[in-house]
Amino acid sequence: MKSYQFVFYVFLFSLTNVHSKFTSNISVRISKGYDDYTYRQSVLLRFGFGSSVWSTIDSVDLNSLKLTGQCIQSLKTVNQSIGLGEHWPFKLIESSGRAPSDLTGSGYLDIGNYDQCLGLSWTRNNQSESGKHCLVSVNPVESTEQSDDYHLFTRDKVIFHKAGFSIKIGFCLPSSCSSDDIHTLVQKGLESYSWKVIAVDSCQVKQSISDKLIELPIGSKISVSILGSFVGLSMICSLIVLMFPKNQIGWIKCFRLRLIGKPHFRHQLKITDFDTFSSPKLSCTSVY
Structure with a gap:
């Protein structure tokens, strides 16, 4: 012993x-x-x-x-x-x-x-x-x-x-x-x-993070899912902007992440070319 x-x-x-x-x-x-x-x-x-x-x-x-x-x-x-x-x-x-x-x-x-x-x-x-x-x-x-x-x-x-x-x-x-x-x-x-x-x-x-997520109430799970979707969409759009800077769909710019070095960077969403026979076109412009 x-x-x-x-x-x-x-x-x-x-x-x-x-x-x-x-x-x-x-x-x-x-x-x-x-x-x-x-x-x-x-x-x-x-x-x-x-x-x-x-x-x-x-x-x-x-x-x-x-x-x-x-x-x-x-x-x-x-x-x-x-x-x-x-x-x-x-x-x-x-x-x-x-x-x-x-x-x-x-x-x-x-x-x-x-x-x-x-x-x-x-x-x-x-x-x-x-x-x-x-x-x-x-x-x-x-x-x-x-x-x-x-x-x-x-x-x-x-x-x-x-x-x-x-x-x-x-x-x-x-x-x-x-x-x-x-x-x-x-x-x-x-x-x-x-x-x-x-x-x-x-x-x-x-507990692991996955275990904690499983035990969340249904309302919290929905909120986390929506937040995660927006974060994922922002990351994808930011990646597309970096890879294809010249060929971009207008709405993609609206969801890209802000540049760290430009704290006053903001987006404006505009609706253009609207008439009764066609859907509106979205464009995102940067204003400093």
């Missing part, structure tokens, strides 16, 4: 044990009637929001969470790849957000490492997969018994999700996990800290 694998396993074992210890301590404090809410918040800030999700993945039966089969298999692949000494799982785990800076003040957002998450890709069992970055809105659960503690994170900021004002954390997980899977994982990871998921706002995976 390589040295970095050994160090990671020791770290993962220690993290799981410490997380379990804190969880058991929470139960003890509850049984003794202590104010456990602030204690749980200190635990969450020490380990981070992203860590709470991965601790849940390692400690809970994923089938009981009713995740999709592909997502469960991908999460198992992450742990298997760690055992094989691959590096990408480390980058996947560390790409999730930890906690917004100044969370107890005016801090709203920690997206994690967005670019690193989308840049990850791997292949296992002849199946290719990549990282998916999801921005999730979360809020502490308000309790009438602990309203003062609840306002620890909200008293200095506006919280109104419909207007976009909510605490947002970026989570990096395998692309086969759906938005519902991620909602369930984050909710399960945060429930012991008295936090809740408001919504999975957006999820992004690395």
Whole structure:
């Protein structure tokens, strides 16, 4: 076993044990009637929001969470790849957000490492997969018994999700996990800290330009097609003007690209030789 694998396993074992210890301590404090809410918040800030999700993945039966089969298999692949000494799982785990800076003040957002998450890709069992970055809105659960503690994170900021004002954390997980899977994982990871998921706002995976065009709404596709047609026509007309400067149809000049060195160059479209028995002739003249 390589040295970095050994160090990671020791770290993962220690993290799981410490997380379990804190969880058991929470139960003890509850049984003794202590104010456990602030204690749980200190635990969450020490380990981070992203860590709470991965601790849940390692400690809970994923089938009981009713995740999709592909997502469960991908999460198992992450742990298997760690055992094989691959590096990408480390980058996947560390790409999730930890906690917004100044969370107890005016801090709203920690997206994690967005670019690193989308840049990850791997292949296992002849199946290719990549990282998916999801921005999730979360809020502490308000309790009438602990309203003062609840306002620890909200008293200095506006919280109104419909207007976009909510605490947002970026989570990096395998692309086969759906938005519902991620909602369930984050909710399960945060429930012991008295936090809740408001919504999975957006999820992004690395896409090619063609993939992005395919997913555009029909209206956007029509607009892009029209714009592309005009650009193509302008390029063709400009090429014809350069290749055949003396033999040109009048309307071709109207669609050629402007010369860079002549910023005041403009076209005027004129209709000439018009009568009731013939179609109008178009001509394009240059005016400086």
